[in-house]
Amino acid sequence: MAAADAPAGENTGTPGTHNTHAGTDGFTSGEQSKGVKGTRAAVIVGGNRIPFARTGGAYVKSSNQDMLTAALDGLIARFGLQDERIGEVAAGAVLKHSRDFNLTREAVLGSALSPETPAYDLQQACATGLETVLGLANKIKLGQIESAIAGGVDSASDAPIAVSEGLREILLDLNRAKTSVQKLKVLARIRPKDLAPDAPNTGEPRTGLSMGEHQALTTAQWKISREAQDELAFNSHRNLAAAYERGFFEDLITPYRGLNRDSNLRADTTLEKLSTLKPVFGRNLGSEATMTAGNSTPLTDGAATVLLATEEWADSRGLPKLATVLDGEAAAVDFVHGKDGLLMAPVFAVPRLLARHGLTLEDFDFFEIHEAFAGTVLSTLAAWEDEDFGRTRLGLDGALGKVDRTKLNINGSSLAAGHPFAATGGRIVASLAKMLHDKGAVDGRPARGLISVCAAGGQGVVAILEAA
């Protein structure tokens, strides 16, 4: 991924970073390794996250730094990393206070890691977490570092609220005013409307539409039914609940502030209950609105971390090697002019990534497609199954292929767990790595998993993991 060659301090989240990616097409991980300190894999040792809490719930008083530090400390305790100087820690948040300009480094300093562990912040909307994994994995593959912690955190409860643009200009002018008279003149410019705070929202700056309204357009375009969306949401809750029941998360989650499980999980939900919810997005599209609070992901607070290393580093500490990070790919779509849906970028990233490795969708044992909305997942699958779309938009001979639904999000995903934007990547990577490790080998090859995460701004990041 392109972010890997951006040194710490330059990761200001400029969307343009990924435009350079086209130049690295065809640059496989195998080739990457050649000539740089021999071949080495980036292995996933394990992960840790705190349970995700619905906004305004258990973590209402927790800052991003609090939660990221808690997730880090749980990871440190699980793997005995106290006083360890990790090669680099990268994490980020989507909703970020200006005071958190060094969020990850501050979290490291508050953790049990060696204070000599460097860290940087990264921001790529909902793909932040996955991008930290890919960037750090590349550093490991390149021989720059031996170990790394990737992660992400978000709090919609403790979101930054800015002063209005008018008041901000006045306050800056006030700061520049020299005499009392000048200062009074500046202050006299304040109008009541300037005092209204500017809260963050999930609206796209270039369209003014919320993410949900954008997805409603896509959902309608691909004719995704209400029933199919409710069924996906139901499966997410059922699968997540079952995973908790069999102890799947025992070595993936550390409780926080009295919460042991994701608070959005409704283990007892039914298709009937989901079918009674009123649509909240796409109500003015003419066609029947299908997206409800049940098949859309709620705002959530939480943090997740992933420990990455070389095989040697893991072996020398007796640590597990769950999976390797094979490769990743970013894509972006022109949603502004309506060419593609806002959250459809992974649809384009996946075929490019598969082509680079000569793989098809049938070569995967697990699919982890982030459930921003049930409609997002189903629109993505529909696009891949569409022959015409495959030919005209993906440049293939026909449809990309079909995702075996029994391999999709089998331990639940964001609809049930919640989606604290930047934390979702870490949640998925750690869980998938464990699933791959448990699965081991399939037909003489390592078990393989595909991750797809859509993001605001019409972006998407996808990745392939293989059992180690």
Added chain:
Amino acid sequence: MTDKYAKIVSKGLGKDVAKRLGLPQPVELRRHQPGAPLIDGPVLVNGDSRGADDLATALLGWGLDVRRHALPKEKLGAMIVVLDAVQHPEDLGKPVLTIGASLRDLAPNGRVITLSRTAGSASGPASAAARQGVDGLLRSLAKELRAGATANGLLLDEDLATTSPSALGALRFFLSGRSAYVDGQFLTISSSSGSLPFDAEKPLAGKVAVVTGAARGIGAAIARTLHRDGAKVVLVDVPAAGDHLAAVANEVRGTALQLDITRDDAGHRIIDHAVERHGRLDVVVHNAGITRDRLLANMDEGRWQSVIAVNIAAQLRINEALLASEHFKERPRIVSVASTSGIAGNRGQTNYAASKGGVIGMVRLTAPLMESFGGTINAVAPGFIETEMTARMPFVIREAARRANSLRQGGQPRDVAEAIAFLASDAAGGISGEVLRVCGQQLVGA
């Protein structure tokens, strides 16, 4: 978990009033501080047997200020009464009365320690009477001591030298601040196994120890103490306690293992974690326990079964896995937390007492199974310990329980941990199948 009463009567007006009214006057107990001397003041070794001479020589080797006879008016840090050769109750008088005459010179937080032989191995009724007599004598003397001083005894099996490794190890434990809340108790040394540590400050150096229920209270104190003594600690607790567990694990530089110990594979999970992460497994401390108190008339099946499942069934199952493992064969140690409730009983705790009594039974019959590879298993039975759990007791009941012991105060979690750390050490290799009470000589029960 502060004991306000103890603070009030420790000085000034409170002290005067308590003294005049004959109220209990608990003192702050001497507890182990790394680097501090084993004991302050001279140590009197009383007795004229060969065993007494050998012991005195060993103590001189530790750099202690050893006396064979008390000097008038000199404060003594400890008195060791060597009774290993008594054959008849009439033999007790001379040594006992000799130390009796010096008791007023025993310093606050001083120690009286007897060395005698187990009555069960006596050659005849008179010898058995003399040996069993020490039991009554010691327990009574412990009740007479004041100002944080304690009396404890070592029982040597027949033919064991007074300087056998575990006799010296246990003596060191009783002399030190590590035994602060152990009072009126005996430890039986049944073999010459064991070895004294190279570094007395780090008796567990190089060991890997697992502690269950390590997220808080006594378990967290055990983890801290084992870490202080040099062990690498694996901390186990239920996933729901994972945040506290992680905090303690990071504090003691150990690893956290979130695990429900009642799961069938818990033993294997523990062994695998210790061996994969830390290369070995030397010590397992079964501390995890729950209470679900109800009078038996009101007891439901859930309360009964869950206590049995966590407090004893899980330990039995984990021990089976440990004993079957090739990784638990190098002089391993198991230490279980029992309870004085399991010995003396406690109203409202039939389930808990059954589980803790069960622990004692398990320990006795597991000991022979570990003998062939130098392993030991013992239990520690805490009395009233100042924890979050006891802080929730009603005030009057808590005050009564807190004072109903010879030291007139509750113990600290670290006091239990110290006893466990000692039993987990190489020095305790000659002690197995025993139950050591850490209760300040609680006035109820045995």
